[in-house]
Amino acid sequence: MDSSVQLITDELYLSNKTADPLELAVLAGSMLILLGDQNTIAPKLAAILAGRSSPVSGRVLIGEQHLDVMSHDARGLTAYVSASFSCPGGVTVSGYLELAAAAAGFSGKDSEEILSQLYNWCSLTDYRDTPVEDLSADLRFFTGFAAACLPVPKVLILQGPFPIDLHPLLEDLCDSNCAVVASVPGLEYVPQSSQRIALCSKYSVAHIIRFQELADACSSLIRVRVLFFPALPRSVMESLKGARNIIAVEGGYQFNHSNLSAAVTNLANLARANSRQIAGLEIRSPSSEELMDFFSEDEDTGEVDLFCGEDLDI
Amino acid sequence: MRGRSGHLRTWIRVLQLMSEWAVNRQAFLWILLAAPVAAWIFPGQTRVDPLTLLISCVAYAAPAAFLMGWPESTARKALAELLFPSKSGKVALLLPEIALPFLAGVLPSLVLAALWGMRLDIIPWQLWVVIPFSTMTAVSLLFILEEYLPFSGRILFLMALMSQAVSAAWTLSPVFQLLIPHGYILWTLRWIEGSGAAFHGDIYVFFAVLEGIGLLLLASRILSRMPEIQPD
Numbered sequence: 001m002d003s004s005v006q007l008i009t010d011e012l013y014l015s016n017k018t019a020d021p022l023e024l025a026v027l028a029g030s031m032l033i034l035l036g037d038q039n040t041i042a043p044k045l046a047a048i049l050a051g052r053s054s055p056v057s058g059r060v061l062i063g064e065q066h067l068d069v070m071s072h073d074a075r076g077l078t079a080y081v082s083a084s085f086s087c088p089g090g091v092t093v094s095g096y097l098e099l100a101a102a103a104a105g106f107s108g109k110d111s112e113e114i115l116s117q118l119y120n121w122c123s124l125t126d127y128r129d130t131p132v133e134d135l136s137a138d139l140r141f142f143t144g145f146a147a148a149c150l151p152v153p154k155v156l157i158l159q160g161p162f163p164i165d166l167h168p169l170l171e172d173l174c175d176s177n178c179a180v181v182a183s184v185p186g187l188e189y190v191p192q193s194s195q196r197i198a199l200c201s202k203y204s205v206a207h208i209i210r211f212q213e214l215a216d217a218c219s220s221l222i223r224v225r226v227l228f229f230p231a232l233p234r235s236v237m238e239s240l241k242g243a244r245n246i247i248a249v250e251g252g253y254q255f256n257h258s259n260l261s262a263a264v265t266n267l268a269n270l271a272r273a274n275s276r277q278i279a280g281l282e283i284r285s286p287s288s289e290e291l292m293d294f295f296s297e298d299e300d301t302g303e304v305d306l307f308c309g310e311d312l313d314i
Numbered sequence: 315m316r317g318r319s320g321h322l323r324t325w326i327r328v329l330q331l332m333s334e335w336a337v338n339r340q341a342f343l344w345i346l347l348a349a350p351v352a353a354w355i356f357p358g359q360t361r362v363d364p365l366t367l368l369i370s371c372v373a374y375a376a377p378a379a380f381l382m383g384w385p386e387s388t389a390r391k392a393l394a395e396l397l398f399p400s401k402s403g404k405v406a407l408l409l410p411e412i413a414l415p416f417l418a419g420v421l422p423s424l425v426l427a428a429l430w431g432m433r434l435d436i437i438p439w440q441l442w443v444v445i446p447f448s449t450m451t452a453v454s455l456l457f458i459l460e461e462y463l464p465f466s467g468r469i470l471f472l473m474a475l476m477s478q479a480v481s482a483a484w485t486l487s488p489v490f491q492l493l494i495p496h497g498y499i500l501w502t503l504r505w506i507e508g509s510g511a512a513f514h515g516d517i518y519v520f521f522a523v524l525e526g527i528g529l530l531l532l533a534s535r536i537l538s539r540m541p542e543i544q545p546d
Contacts, residue, residue, distance in 0.1 A: 076400050088331050088389035095327075096396075102323035103400045147396060 004028045006179040007049060007069075007155050012058035014041050014048070015203035021058055022205055024198070026155065026179045031170060033190050034183040036200030036288060043159060045200065046183035050080035050157040063154060076104075079148035082159040083141060087132040093143050094128040100147035114150070121169065122146045138163040145169070152178050160184040167191040187218065187285045199292050207295040217294050218285055220258045226267055227252035227280035236274055240266055251279065321402055328393060328410040335389045336380045345379040348472055362479050362500070365430050366507075370500040373423040373445055374452040374475050377415035381456040382468055384411070385537075404538050411537070412453055412530075419449035423499070430503070437506075440515035444502045447519070447526035451495045454529030461536050471496075488512040498522045 007026040014022055022045075026032050036042030047053035049060055051069035060069040067074040087096055097118065101111035119125040122142045127135060132143055141162050148156060156173060160182055170180050171193045184190060190197060190211075197214050199207045209217075228251070237246060242262060243255040257263035260283065271278050286294070336342055384390055390411070397403035423445050431437035459467030474496045477485065484490055491501050491512045498518040505511035505518070 075398075075403070079399060082395075086388050086392040086395070088335070088392050090334070091331070099324065099327050100396055102321070102327065103397050103403055103406055105321065105400075105402065108323065 006062065007181070008061050008066075010059045010061055012048075012060065013056040014045060016056055018204045024205070024208070026181060028154075028179050029174050029177045030196070031174055031180040031182070031191065031194040033194045033197045034181065034200055034205075035187070035190065035197050035291075036183070037185040040200040040202055040288070041204060042183045042185075042198075042200035045198075045205070046157050046159050046181060047080070049155075049181055050078050052080055077154045078157060079153040079155075080157045080159070081141070081144045081148045081162075083137075083161060084159075085140065085144035087140075087143070089133060090131055092129050092131050093124055093135070096132055096143060097146055097150070100150045104150045106150070118146050118149065121172075123165070138165070142166070149173070152176060155179045155181065158182040161186070161189045164189075167193065187214075190214070199288065199295065201288075201292060206292045209295060213295075214291075217291055219260070221256065221286035221290050221294055222258075222260055223254060223256055223284045223286070224260075224263055224267075225249065225252065225254045225280070225282040225284065226278060228271060228276045229279040230276065232271075232274060232276055236270070240270055242266070321406060324397070324402075324406040325410045328397075328407055329414050331389060331393065332380065332384070332411055332414050335384070335387060339383075341382070342379050345382055346375050348375065348378075348475075362481065363507075365426065366500060366503045367479055369423050369426045369430060369445075369503060370478055370497070371475060372426065373419045373449045373499055374471075374496055376419040376422065377449060377452045378456055378471065380415040380418055381453065381460065383460070385457065385460045386464065408534060408537055412534075415453050415456070416446075416449055419452060420446050423449065427503075434506070438515060440502055440519045441499075441506065443519050444498055444515075444522045447522035448495065448498045450526035450530055451498075451522060454526070454533035455495070457533040457537060458529065486510055486512060492517075492521060495522070495525050 004027050005025050006028045007024075009022055009024045012022045012024070024032075034042040034045055044053060048055045049069070051060065051074065054070075061067065062069045062074050062077050065073075067077070069078060091099075094115070097115055098111060101115060106114060119128060122145065124139070124142055124146060127139060132140060135143065142165075145158070145162075145166065152173065156178055158170075158180070161184055162182070170182070170191055173180055174193065182191070182194075192211070194211055197209050197211065198205045199209065231251065232253075234246070234248060234253075237243070237253050237255075240246075240255070240263075242257050242259060244257065246253050246255040264281070267278065267281070270276075393407055397407045400406075424442070427437070427441055427445060431441070456471065459471060463470070474494050477490075477494060478497045478500050491497060498521065501511045501513070502515045502518045505513070505515040511518075
């Protein structure tokens, strides 16, 4: 086994409705995003990878020793942060993190030093004496995240959505060789530093793609909806350079364009040239289904996926 | 970098959080007093000596005041989520959450037993053994009932506790006295007094030890399960 592989699945079935096991490997220092909302397998898969939920069958192995993530020996190697993380009533941020540090076995003196660094890193210094229940959702997530980093685990699993301010911290963790797996409900939550994105369907992972592939797919699948005042004839709209799949909607048109900035510039020019006002402009990112359809069209590229256990010959 | 002091601080903090959770709810006092008060106002009144009844009830009612509702509480779930994933986390939660209700039951019961025994020349050793093991049974039984019969379990527990005070003839039957562990302390006390006990005090001690250890092992297994995450 490659020593840099931190998490790997073994004959893992997430549902009775899937024919093949899920093959997934997460490398040290990398970030894997499980993209899918609550109706997909993504949140459940995150819990399974963290050893906090049982799969239909199969195992998740962690570290060089292939420890079952649900075994006692694997405790402390993974950490799980949930968006709905709870805290005993009245406990302050410092109280919660001191308890987390004590549970991790840090002595009083060490925990003081580590916690002061942690408050700075997570921007929690001003909230040390605030009860966790009184914090905003974002700050609560930061508190849960800070507790999970005591000490930094081999694999950190997050249940999103989480604040965008957390992205640089996740990068820091990856730099320190921690593998990060995050389940997020939409494209807008995907951190730029993620290497692989698993597109999750209702019962399984449909595709695992690179960040750039996702970015390219979003560019070509992005849908623009524009409303003109007064209405613009379709023949004029069809002259818009790069516009594809133009559909008339009430008061305007909807179309795909591979270059968003060019589309907006061209639309403004088109409106000015025809003495029209842009009465409304909406840009919609592709849905999960559209993305899955997009990648289903060009499957089997023959390329080796470094994050797929089979391709790694493990 | 790491030391035992961290674990000690965790235990102390868990004890503190659990006591705060228990004492800050209105039900605490009611649960604590439920059995003796209910027994006292029970139709027909009890003929059991009030101090004897109190010693027996405290050993069961005090743990109940700390444990009823605790396994399902947000505080316990939050602590389990935080502590269980770490290597020593299970012990860090289980030890204090068993120790606190155990001590809350056993200490006052032993003190009251010592007061009760002052009128005797010598207090038989059986009393000092039956009280801790009966309290251990109470703690374990409560955890098991809270897990499998959260509501009806509480009613059963209270009824079993109240049945000790009933002065009817069937309470003197050997089957009843062995079947309801809530009465082991009472029957040991009454054996010492020489009234009403169907067996020698050693029998109550034997069953209290057996049930105390057996149920504690079972409760520990139930409590040490990692809480599964149910995505919203």
